[in-house]
Amino acid sequence: MSTSESDLRVRFAPSPTGALHIGGARTALYNWLAARHSGGELVLRIEDTDLERSTPENVGQILDALRWLGLDWDEGPISQVGRAEAHSAALEQLLESGAAYRDSATADDVKAWKAEHGVDRGYRGSPSADGVGAVRLRVPDDGDTVVDDLIRGEVRFPNRSYDDFVIARGDGSVLYNFAVAVDDADMGITEVIRGDDHLSNTPKQLLVFEALGTDPPRYAHVPLLHGPDGKKLSKRHGAASVQELRDAGYLPEAIRNYIALLGWGPGDDETLLSTEDLVSRFRPEDVGKSSAVFDEKKLRWMNGRYMRDMPLDEYRTAVRAFVEAETSGRPLNESRFEFGCEIVQEKAQTLQEVWPLIRFLFEPPVQDEKAWRKVMKADADRVLTEVEAALFEVAASEDGPNADGFTSVAVETALEPLPEKLELGAGKVFQPIRVAITGTTISPGIFESVAALGREETLARIEIARLKLSSD
RNA sequence: GGCCCCGUGGUGUAACGGUUAGCACGCCAGGUUUUCAACCUGGAAGCGCGGGUUCGACUCCCGCCGGGGCUACCA
Missing domain, CATH: 1.10.10.350 (Arc Repressor Mutant, subunit A)
Structure with missing residues (x-):
């Protein structure tokens, strides 16, 4: 655990709805780099308020992926669900102050309201007589909510285009944009580094902070990652999750180096940057604005560089795990394995490529x-x-x-x-x-x-x- | 549809009101070599489009086009 040398407090807050994606991994890395660079703290929070999709398996998978990547955290993992009481208290506060109200309007009602008032007009409701229904936050009719983003600069959102959005369901369970703001406030987060897809959500969260009477953190919205087809990165784009990259034989340090460069550069022409270099040179405000495409070819090249630079004993340890998977644990001639690693190190770009090259040392040749x-x-x-x-x-x-x-x-x-x-x-x-x-x-x-x-x-x-x- | 973001070669980035627009991956050709990889040399390839502003625009402004995000009692 690092002693806090600065006031910076960042968080990585994945929702455990699946494996950790390369995009999420990069967001985690940027937060980690920001924290380690400044001597601040990184909090890990699990946004598991969607009970349908959040499973313990998924949480475990994400934690594993982060650990394997070598990204540690100073606090957490904190379950958002576990903070239900704090959320209820904050909700009560807003209901009391009149900043929020219960509204029985359904989705169809909202649609009808918009049909009447115009599509660019955010829905405005009124408190239900019987005090039931979802809880909505009052959004001002006039003015802008301004996000002063470290990367984007000032971004203005007209309040009138935002609905009085729902912050809690009829049963009192809170929704994402509300929970995030309450948690960031309670946890003393000073800087939120997250994906661009949250930029449009930020005004809502800012409005919650305002209603709560708390100063918001600074925001840094990093561009999203796309697949080779230019579309948002998804599972269809091959090795898109950390787990898949690991199985494909990539090294954590190579992945850290590569994904750090997706959207950020050190400012000079350096490409191969050790994690130490990244920590000392990374600044969130230097992250670029445009989305980047994940290119496995370059990762392969970079991984090959890292593999060639590994000390031999470390190389053997890394290779062994892969070879054992191929041979299902069948014992191999140890001295052949050791010498095999030595002569193959200059050749393979991934750990997965090693076995095919040294297989002949352990099995009769399969004639091509x-x-x-x-x-x-x-x-x-x-x-x-x-x-x-x-x-x-x-x-x-x-x-x-x-x-x-x-x-x-x-x-x-x-x-x-x-x-x-x-x-x-x-x-x-x-x-x-x-x-x-x-x-x-x-x-x-x-x-x-x-x-x-x-x-x-x-x-x-x-x-x-x-x-x-x-x-x- | 509405609100918002983004736009330098195939990909990731650098520079910037005045440079032959740099670097890296990939690609092509040649070299080296016992194969592959590595390595060396060379090459093709870029400022989305149209208007302004300016002595001068990739860089500033506007429009358009293209891509993306958000627009749930999801996160």
Whole structure:
């Protein structure tokens, strides 16, 4: 828990109606960065007043996603439902003061009223005689409610275009715009950083603050994220939730770096920014105004950069979880795994891509027929015969991955002269080996791959390939 | 429909009343290379449109067009 070095208090307030989306994750990140940058505090509040859609599973999922992303909070999670008493008290206060009233008008009544008064005219009701009905807040007829937004500047909303909006249902349970304002007030939130979709709601919340007699926080509305088709980001756009990104093999730090850049830039040409950099350089007022499109291609590239920069032991730990999922926990040759990670680190862009590249170390190769036809041509048998002879000469004191005597370097020393000796291009010599031992044309470096597989297994697979060759 | 927001290459961003409009991803070509990736070099690609204001506008103003949000007794 950080000691408070500033008065800044922000909150992240997701509604648990599903997984945490990349857009929500970015909002969380911006709040977190703002808090950590200034030494302020971040409160996590769960907006669960929609009992139909808010489930404990969803709450757990969001908390997991935040933790996995490395975003911690100083207070909470606080359930909005758990604050029902505070909400009722505030509601009573407004009913007492006359700032709000009970109105029995139905949706149809409101529609009829508007038909009569004009579409740009907000509904104005009157207290029901019997004191039943939903609770509405009185909205002034004149003037503007002004949102002084950190990102948008001053935005004016004409009061007359807003309905006397419902702040509590007939049964007394409160609605979103009311609960949010009461909670932000009670929690002493000083700055609200949230999605643009709430900009139009802000006047309502401001009106609640005014009725309550409390100073409102400052607002910073960040632009929404869109999918590649320009539409609002949704589950249809592939890996759109944090959970899916995690399953696809992305690293938390890469995601933090990438989504921070969606709508914000450090001001210079830096692209790769550590979380430390982000914390020191991020300011909500520097967030741009236009919506951004989530582009997985760039995330992939960035993730690859982070994967290559990882310390090897950390890399192995991250990869292991993915490999275990692929092999359903079947024990693997540990030294092959360790060496496999080492030789594959330069190649994969996501954790998910690692297994296909090192799979040949643990299982017989699955022959890709296209690769076979492309590589196993006329010279192949002659080449493989030479390769066998050359590898046979390499003395290995034991048979294991990168074993003493049969190291990448030793293998390279043995194979490297072959192209010249056979008067063939390097590809003509090395590709058949690759296909013989891995089944495909794509693998880690050939010398490393051979060393990782070990002498005996390599020779055995080459022999199998030669047999297949003779039967072609 | 009403209220509100946004509009720099395919994507994310930078600059700004006066620059050859920069950087990154992606794309294309070439190089390197044992494949892929990485790496190196080069290239195509942008200020939504129309009016103003100004000596000068991507930048300021207006209109339009396009995209988005809100408009529930949802959040």
